[in-house]
Amino acid sequence: MSDAYACVAKGKLKLKSDAELKKKKKKHKSKDKEKEALQKSYAEQQLNESGAGTTSTSTSGYERKLTKAELASKKQQEKMRNKRIMDKAQTTHKQRVEKFNEHLDTLTEHFDIPKVSWTK
Numbered sequence: 001m002s003d004a005y006a007c008v009a010k011g012k013l014k015l016k017s018d019a020e021l022k023k024k025k026k027k028h029k030s031k032d033k034e035k036e037a038l039q040k041s042y043a044e045q046q047l048n049e050s051g052a053g054t055t056s057t058s059t060s061g062y063e064r065k066l067t068k069a070e071l072a073s074k075k076q077q078e079k080m081r082n083k084r085i086m087d088k089a090q091t092t093h094k095q096r097v098e099k100f101n102e103h104l105d106t107l108t109e110h111f112d113i114p115k116v117s118w119t120k
Contacts, residue, residue, distance in 0.1 A: 066074070091099075
């Protein structure tokens with residue numbers, strides 16, 4: 001019985017094109033090294049800006065001023081943000097939960113999560 005399998009090649013099959021087509025491995029950059037480099041450059045920029053804060057504006061010679069419309073828009077945004085903060089601060093967590101539950105009650109059944117069970 002062993003004589004019948006004496007001439008069998010052992011190991012993986014080698015195709016003709018297998019030797020020609022070898023996959024090249026891609027070199028991946030280390031994300032940690034990139035993050036460290038970015039943090040270093042950011043820290044250097046912050047140091048440069050803080051140290052030369054007055055010289056950078058004088059060397060550029062141009063400081064952008066906001067228009068009336070932009071000022072009014074920023075003022076309105078600040079006002080609305082303060083109003084939202086005050087509204088949230090006045091209501092308690094219990095009141096917010098009740099309001100949310102009332103909102104959920106008004107929604108149609110279409111938005112309910114269907115119960116999935118094979119036993120019942």
